[in-house]
Amino acid sequence: MDTRSKLRKGPSFVPLILALLLPALMDAQIDRTQAPKPGPAPEVKLGDHKTFTLDNGMRVIVVENHKLPLTSVQVRFDVPIFLQGDLMGVTDMTGDLLAAGTPGRTKEQIDALVDGIGGRLSTSSDGLYASCLKKDLDTLMQVVQDVVCHPTFPEAEIERVRKRTLSGIRSRNDDPDAIASEVGHMLTFSRGYPYGEIATERTVGNIQQKHIKGYYDRFFRPEKGYVVFVGDINEKEARSFAERAFGNWKAAVPSGAKDKSGVEVVEGLGTVRYPRKEPVAARTRRMALVDRPGAPQSVVRVVFPVQLRPGDDIAMDAQVMNTVLGGGVFNARLMQNLREDKGYTYGAYSNLNADRFCGSFSAGASVRTPVTDSAITEAMFEIERMTRKGVSKEELQLAKNYMAGSFARSLEDPRTIARFALNTYLNDLPQDHYATYLKRLDTVTVDGVLHAARALLVPDQATILVVGDKESLYNRLTQLSFDQRVFQFDEDGSPYREKLEGAPAGVTANTVLDAYFKALGGREAVEKVRSVKMVLSGSRGDKPVTITRYNAEPNKYASETVVDGRLEEKVVLDGARAQRIGEEGTEEIIEMELEDLIQAAAPFPELHYNDLGIRPVLSGIADVGGRKAYKLTIATDNGGVYFDYFDVETGMKVRHEERRAYDASGITVVTDYQDMRPEGGIMFPHLIVEKKLSTVAYAVSEITVNGRIDASVFTVD
């Protein structure tokens, strides 16, 4: 019942007091079926800032706002990017150590001073940020001045920070988001560009005090510095604080020395290579993988570099485009598709980063492992769709309104004005860049957005990084790659190398195989096996699958796969020739595939390795399902290679792994053997798990050793 009907049905006699209220109530009548109309749009006022320069070239920016009795001060140096190489991490370590000691104060004294006034102080590779109640600003500025102008980087503190940084690297390697971020940057920009470098235990181990001091002396310089005051402070006070703190600060002029090839040499730090070329996107779409065994989710990132600087004409169109694609709004396409329609993820986003050195694009989500490939397909679909068709008028309007709203909301924090001012200087933007923001935003059109999408998005040259469970994902990712390849990396971005434990002395491929025969029931017993029939039952989705398989001496093999009551495929090898019979008819199996069939036909092919001249190689000890297993690498005559894994304790074969060179899909088939129990005196697996694109677990319902097999089973037409 709504208000209106209540009033209509009310008594005809209206008391005076109610009559007085009536107009107000009438006003308040609303139509619930429609969204209310907005009132006149409020004016968004951009607060202003004051700025001046100290004699030594340091620029001071002041944003006055007395709403809270709080003042913040930021000191920022305009540091160019350069390759840190073998010292990767030196800039961050310098930042971590900036407040670790001065000639007059130890780190603990600095901390006590800041905490004593309830203040904050955080330092970074290009400056610091500090804040406190206005009444304590004098104390805070003494610390800020000391830390910025006279850091001593004490050896003991360097070792302390080094220890923590090294632990931090390990901790980073446990965190899938951190891995995705680091390796994602490496893949976006490449290792040869400063933004693509990753600190490792080795590079952090190389950093010495002289490097840190060298970096500080070269780049923390007044003429490259900004001091930004925000909050409860006026220009006059700011000038006085800035003069007292930094007015007399002089830094030695950089020597400008160069080595023979013209590269700058900085005292202490060594050669400093500035990037000469901008990173470019990969030539073709590629897949990259960092393995996180057993991870319930995959962190997916689609990345490439973009030529986009904050002041570019295209920058506003580009940001509107990204907002529609996945930049923060809930109604963005990636969020609506991957979350609200498919339920693949808690959140999917894209990020288009304009940067004065090199911009970048990144889109992604954390998705549950089994839908990783579907999620990538949908994300790529959205990126491609954006380059083909751009955005609708409705989407454009939503994005523009949202961005205008965000702009207004950001102004609630006085630090925003300071950030605008600082950005204007650092990025060399027109002085009215932010003052005209809303006006420029308003002029963005669907055509402009489409143009920006086509100019910046390169889905066919994207690198798709997945941090997730390799065992479930590898084959599926292969299918999404343009070249059927998946590039594997370690957590620190270096190319993946399998980490195998060395086998103990005395263990060789032959002793592993001997142990295997022994575990099966003894070599003699195994040699007596002439044929094995196995019936496997499992299911694909909700369809039952039954496989009947015969392996017999010499070189005979047959398998029949029945799915949901229908024969799907039959493979027969009669000792020399082989055929595949499927729904599309019969085909002859030839060449490499035939050779592989023959090689694997025997009930226990390992018995024939010697005769065939196959020499398995013991590669080491691997982890198979949480247990240790010897890994044998077996190269076959026809140039193929496969791997068998034998449990270190039981001796039993627990896994077979192969990728067939002639299979264009590039799929690796992994077969696990479990639940070993004896049949006719020989141990056989009673659970066989096969992993291709999906995983199927087969229960072994029948095993017949040396049974009577009708000759027709092995007959090829």
Added chain:
Amino acid sequence: MTTIAAQAQLREIQFTEFDLDNGLHVILHEDHSTPIVAVGVMYHVGSKNEPDDRRGFAHFFEHLLFEGSDNIARGEFSKYVEKAGGVLNANTTGDRTYYYEVLPSNQLDLGLWLESERMMHAKVDQKGIDTQREVVKEERRQRYENQPYGSILIEVLKRAYRKHPYRWPTIGYMEDLNAATEQDYVNFYKTFYVPNNAVLVVAGDVDPKEARKGVEAYFAPIPKGRAIVRPNIMEPAMDGEVRDVVHDQVQLPAVVEAYRIPAYGSPDFYAVDMLNRLLSQGNSSRLQTNVKDRQQKALYVGSFTLPLEDPGLSIAFAVANAGVPPDELEKAMDAEFAKVRDQIVSDAEFKRLRAQIETEFVTDNGRVAGIANNLASAYTFLGDASMINKEIERYMAVTPKDLQAAAMKYFVPSNRVVLHYLPKTQQQ
């Protein structure tokens, strides 16, 4: 003390409040510095109101309440807000669920309409339920399962409580969400999403008189619900230390110490909260200085208070530096807990502690979105919105002796859960 009191008065958040006949409590705060307005509704329902076979339901329900209403089609809720240039979100704790929008100030009515629709006749279809169930599962995987040490809260809660619903996390358990039926949704909505179980806050660039008119127009027609029956489960005191090992996908071991503490709002709560600041807030705090910097036992260390309506927890968490065994790290942490029990805090430290609280108090109410949330919380849990201005007095009333007494009472081994997180590779 005088400065703080004076400052507090100067910076007081001004507001007006009233009740609608249906029991909805309304708080209005006027601030014209930026042309935006925050509209927030706090429902006094969280995971502690769930039956023990519907764990996670309150939070799941929060997701469903973005699906639409009689007058808002599926997917349109957020569209209205974003089209208007606003943002929206919600969050759930053990005790309450909070929904909010921040909009340009000329869109206040839109915010009121959306929130009143949500309260009056929210609607959700099967596609919405099925999709959000998957989304919540992904949220759980992302936040708790696929994060190093992400399971800490889950592992702590199930050992720290035996009876109280705090024993399960707000995110809940998937089997319970899978088991939920349509009737569960209807019941939960009818029981808890009623005006007499909510507080509405409007904060920002608004004229309170106009705002009040809008509030009445949109919310007055919503019928009052039945009185809320709240869980009255007294968790018995811990009868000794609980200790366990959790294996996780991590390289560095971690130590968690969770102490049972009194309810949010009680005098002892403030003492415990101050102890945690003494222990871990700022570089010169005790755990940072001693465990992290001087002894270099930890890569990271912190100690936090969980402010819960019923007796909650204080959780200290430290990640060991490479090569430091967890026992050694625990010993170093315990030494700091022993020190707050054995020695009274020095004047200098106590002064520092109060200075930190003072600054935080000033910083806390810098934005209208934060003010709206703080007003709603103060009303819901402290029974008085003006606690947004006065809560600092409770901190300032705590003496060094109170701190020591609280440490001796709560920060004792028999009152805690200790977990060692070890690398999975060390399992077996």
